[in-house]
Amino acid sequence: xxxxxxxxxxxxxxxxxxxxxxxxxxxxxxxxxxxxxxxxxxxxxxxxxxxxxxxxxxxxxxxxxxxxxxxxxxxxxxxxxxxxxxxxxxxxxxxxxxxxxxxxxxxxxxxxxxxxxxxxxxxxxxxxxxxxxxxxxxxxxxxxxxxxxxxxxxxxxxxxxxxxxxxxxxxxxxxxxxxxxxxxxxxxxxxxxxxxxxxxxxxxxxxxxxxxxxxxxxxxxxxxxxxxxxxxxxxxxxxxxxxxxxxxxxxxxxxxxxxxxxxxxxxxxxxxxxxxxx
Amino acid sequence: xxxxxxxxxxxxxxxxxxxxxxxxxxxxxxxxxxxxxxxxxxxxxxxxxxxxxxxxxxxxxxxxxxxxxxxxxxxxxxxxxxxxxxxxxxxxxxxxxxxxxxxxxxxxxxxxxxxxxxxxxxxxxxxxxxxxxxxxxxxxxxxxxxxxxxxxxxxxxxxxxxxxxxxxxxxxxxxxxxxxxxxxxxxxxxxxxxxxxxxxxxxxxxxxxxxxxxxxxxxxxxxxxxxxxxxxxxxxxxxxxxxxxxxx
Amino acid sequence: xxxxxxxxxxxxxxxxxxxxxxxxxxxxxxxxxxxxxxxxxxxxxxxxxxxxxxxxxxxxxxxxxxxxxxxxxxxxxxxxxxxxxxxxxxxxxxxxxxxxxxxxxxxxxxxxxxxxxxxxxxxxxxxxxxxxxxxxxxxxxxxxxxxxxxxxxxxxxxxxxxxxxxxxxxxxxxxxxxxxxxxxxxxxxxxxxxxxxxxxxxxxxxxxxxxxxxxxxxxxxxxxxxxxxxxxxxxxxxxxxxxxxxxxxxxxxxxxxxxxxxxxxxxxxxxxxxxxxxxxxxxxxxxxxxxxxxxxxxxxxxxxxxxxxxxxxxxxxxxxxxxxxxxxxxxxxxxxxxxxxxxxxxxxxxxxxxxxxxxxxxx
Numbered sequence: 001x002x003x004x005x006x007x008x009x010x011x012x013x014x015x016x017x018x019x020x021x022x023x024x025x026x027x028x029x030x031x032x033x034x035x036x037x038x039x040x041x042x043x044x045x046x047x048x049x050x051x052x053x054x055x056x057x058x059x060x061x062x063x064x065x066x067x068x069x070x071x072x073x074x075x076x077x078x079x080x081x082x083x084x085x086x087x088x089x090x091x092x093x094x095x096x097x098x099x100x101x102x103x104x105x106x107x108x109x110x111x112x113x114x115x116x117x118x119x120x121x122x123x124x125x126x127x128x129x130x131x132x133x134x135x136x137x138x139x140x141x142x143x144x145x146x147x148x149x150x151x152x153x154x155x156x157x158x159x160x161x162x163x164x165x166x167x168x169x170x171x172x173x174x175x176x177x178x179x180x181x182x183x184x185x186x187x188x189x190x191x192x193x194x195x196x197x198x199x200x201x202x203x204x205x206x207x208x209x210x211x212x213x214x215x216x217x218x219x220x221x222x223x224x225x226x227x228x229x230x231x232x233x234x235x236x237x238x239x240x241x242x243x244x245x246x247x248x249x250x251x252x253x254x255x256x257x258x259x260x261x262x263x264x265x266x267x268x269x270x271x272x273x274x275x276x277x278x
Numbered sequence: 279x280x281x282x283x284x285x286x287x288x289x290x291x292x293x294x295x296x297x298x299x300x301x302x303x304x305x306x307x308x309x310x311x312x313x314x315x316x317x318x319x320x321x322x323x324x325x326x327x328x329x330x331x332x333x334x335x336x337x338x339x340x341x342x343x344x345x346x347x348x349x350x351x352x353x354x355x356x357x358x359x360x361x362x363x364x365x366x367x368x369x370x371x372x373x374x375x376x377x378x379x380x381x382x383x384x385x386x387x388x389x390x391x392x393x394x395x396x397x398x399x400x401x402x403x404x405x406x407x408x409x410x411x412x413x414x415x416x417x418x419x420x421x422x423x424x425x426x427x428x429x430x431x432x433x434x435x436x437x438x439x440x441x442x443x444x445x446x447x448x449x450x451x452x453x454x455x456x457x458x459x460x461x462x463x464x465x466x467x468x469x470x471x472x473x474x475x476x477x478x479x480x481x482x483x484x485x486x487x488x489x490x491x492x493x494x495x496x497x498x499x500x501x502x503x504x505x506x507x508x509x510x511x512x513x514x515x516x517x518x519x520x521x522x523x524x525x526x
Numbered sequence: 527x528x529x530x531x532x533x534x535x536x537x538x539x540x541x542x543x544x545x546x547x548x549x550x551x552x553x554x555x556x557x558x559x560x561x562x563x564x565x566x567x568x569x570x571x572x573x574x575x576x577x578x579x580x581x582x583x584x585x586x587x588x589x590x591x592x593x594x595x596x597x598x599x600x601x602x603x604x605x606x607x608x609x610x611x612x613x614x615x616x617x618x619x620x621x622x623x624x625x626x627x628x629x630x631x632x633x634x635x636x637x638x639x640x641x642x643x644x645x646x647x648x649x650x651x652x653x654x655x656x657x658x659x660x661x662x663x664x665x666x667x668x669x670x671x672x673x674x675x676x677x678x679x680x681x682x683x684x685x686x687x688x689x690x691x692x693x694x695x696x697x698x699x700x701x702x703x704x705x706x707x708x709x710x711x712x713x714x715x716x717x718x719x720x721x722x723x724x725x726x727x728x729x730x731x732x733x734x735x736x737x738x739x740x741x742x743x744x745x746x747x748x749x750x751x752x753x754x755x756x757x758x759x760x761x762x763x764x765x766x767x768x769x770x771x772x773x774x775x776x777x778x779x780x781x782x783x784x785x786x787x788x789x790x791x792x793x794x795x796x797x798x799x800x801x802x803x804x805x806x807x808x809x810x811x812x813x814x815x816x817x818x819x820x821x822x823x824x825x826x827x828x829x830x831x832x833x834x835x836x837x838x839x840x841x842x843x844x845x846x847x848x849x850x851x852x853x854x855x856x857x858x859x860x861x862x863x864x865x866x867x868x869x870x871x872x873x874x875x876x877x878x879x880x881x882x883x884x885x886x887x888x889x
Binding site: 003009080081 | 594598599600601602604607608609610611612613614615616617638639641643644645646647650757783784785786787788789791795796798800802805807812813814815816817818819821822827831834838839842843
């Protein structure tokens with residue numbers, strides 16, 4: 001069979017140049033990437049890209065930077081598979097392939113004018129950061145902002161400098177907790193769910209945005225519902241293996257939905273009846 | 279960049295898998311262009327250096343001397359590839375484990391058996407750490423090339439953990455069970471492109487069992503096709519007797 | 527008269543071989559060919575006698591031509607960075623002897639790959655394939671359930687469509703310009719007569735009697751409701767006990783299209799290709815994410831997913847069943863997971879049995 005070049009293939013990649021690369025923890029590496037000619041990625045907070053190293057493969061990775069950051073975008077990758085392992089070997093100056101952005105991100109237009117409660121556990125802070133920084137950069141468009149962060153140990157904490165900045169701001173309430181403290185830790189100890197009851201909020205005008213590992217959603221959502229936050233005002237971002245990003249390959253399917261096209265961001269009222277979602 | 283130093287070693291085996299490499303023809307030249315073969319008893323006589331990048335080990339571990347030798351090879355090698363069924367699963371040598379070691383020695387060496395030690399047959403990973411597996415009796419060369427590329431790129435290679443049926447169906451073979459023949463394809467790891475069945479043979483399970491077989495389901499199938507259970511177990515144990523060592 | 531006479535031609539059976547030979551001289555022709563043990567597969571043919579016109583559904587459906595098992599999506603060369611060139615692999619060909627169930631399967635794939643974002647690889651290749659359908663005048667075997675999903679009669683999706691109307695001739699529906707060109711070039715087809723059309727209508731009437739009832743006791747319109755109710759059914763656990771997770775059911779399914787994308791570098795480790803290959807939701811690792819969590823860990827959940835992808839999800843999205851009724855999944859399953867049996871059990875369990883709508887013969 002003959003192979004013929006085609007234009008406009010959805011599989012075409014753009015060259016992404018790594019501007020900066022650094023380890024955030026022992027497991028997670030940060031990359032700042034620019035497209036050729038400074039072209040904008042033009043993404044919404046919460047969307048993802050497919051990152052390639054040709055010859056090794058491609059994997060879906062959430063965008064961690066806000067679209068308000070121009071000229072480049074940021075990813076944080078945990079060393080957990082073949083592609084991510086190879087990504088960890090790359091440094092500034094190296095190239096990766098980029099497709100996307102893909103998926104439905106956080107509905108920023110709908111969030112405008114409302115109070116926001118961000119809840120992130122573990123790596124959940126990576127995609128959520130795209131929205132948090134977007135909100136901070138457009139601070140006057142939003143109401144009260146609460147940020148709750150949880151992770152296993154202080155060593156797992158990502159973006160320490162930035163968290164400190166969020167903590168210092170008067171227009172943001174920031175609180176974090178670790179499951180297991182070390183002697184230097186002076187903050188909260190306990191699961192992220194323990195931080196929710198103490199938050200003061202007006203449920204009818206609050207959107208809760210929750211991102212974390214699968215197990216965390218059930219417990220956090222129970223707490224949010226106790227706070228009377230309406231189901232359609234609870235947003236989650238689900239993790240699946242979005243292989244093609246085009247709603248075809250089937251890997252990310254959640255019952256009748258494709259996570260890569262219909263998600264990864266969903267409102268809780270949309271998925272609460274979907275058995276495979278949470 | 280200097281070419282990686284690659285050495286081939288053999289333990290209890292027929293060396294047929296190494297012969298597969300020698301027989302790959304033109305592709306061999308491409309492979310040799312990538313690596314520096316420092317030890318390969320099948321095609322050369324010189325003995326290699328102390329440190330090697332990749333050790334390709336054929337054969338299973340069957341006596342004390344072999345245990346010592348494989349440990350030394352492991353120390354010398356940055357990457358160790360278990361190569362062929364004997365190395366990966368113990369292979370046919372595992373059949374020894376059906377018998378008492380004492381009886382085996384007497385059977386093989388007669389009245390001089392005391393001069394020869396023997397131990398329970400083990401697959402290489404049951405003695406030292408293995409980085410890559412190239413299953414099969416003999417190895418399937420396209421898979422070997424794939425693994426070699428992964429090793430040279432420093433990437434993991436995952437042996438497919440689906441059954442041979444997956445590939446067999448893509449090749450549109452008539453199912454052996456339809457022909458009234460018992461085939462181990464349903465419980466054997468894919469990756470060989472259903473090589474045997476494509477050529478009219480059954481699957482003997484030489485690539486090892488899938489890691490999470492539905493045993494109850496498999497038994498039902500065996501019953502459905504009226505196959506005696508011990509026949510299947512015998513077939514299974516031909517290549518896979520040593521899997522019992524993994525459970526220990 | 528139901529049919530438009532002008533759209534029909536006839537071919538004498540004695541000219542069939544001549545037709546194939548002439549067609550195969552123009553372009554590659556693929557048709558069902560007999561294999562051992564009563565099985566068939568689509569293979570390249572050059573003569574009429576190679577073609578098995580009376581056949582049970584082939585081991586693999588014709589989707590293998592529309593969406594090959596292994597298909598290159600791009601070639602790459604990383605010697606100076608991430609350089610990639612998307613490609614499409616295709617071949618002009620004629621697919622001959624395609625049953626109505628398989629025509630439906632191709633229609634399903636067309637819908638999926640036409641949905642935005644469009645899949646150019648599929649769409650370009652599809653346009654190079656001419657399809658000649660062939661009517662089943664009777665059930666192929668006990669596994670088929672084409673009546674249930676309304677695929678026992680043609681619903682378009684072909685360029686030409688052959689029906690065996692008598693001992694000595696086929697009537698052929700000319701559906702497209704591409705089909706018309708084949709007819710003209712072949713120069714062995716005659717215009718159909720009123721009598722030929724009557725014969726076709728008589729045959730279809732007879733077929734209505736043969737395919738009088740659904741193959742399982744439920745109305746076509748109530749299948750959706752059945753699957754609404756059956757999500758937590760015990761039947762899925764029964765399937766879990768049987769299923770060997772070999773993925774044969776999805777590989778042979780004419781409307782299963784899931785795939786994996788894989789990079790294969792050449793030995794220079796710089797150049798190579800990115801290709802996709804068929805994947806199966808029945809594989810244990812299919813819904814696994816990098817962290818190791820699998821979202822359909824149980825075999826029962828994976829089997830249920832397969833059924834819902836045939837009878838429920840596509841109905842919501844594309845307003846059609848993706849089960850074509852071809853029976854391949856049941857025919858191929860070593861563990862004896864049978865689609866008709868599964869549906870019947872679900873129907874019984876949900877109290878939705880209607881003997882007037884259909885009856886199940888598992889025989």
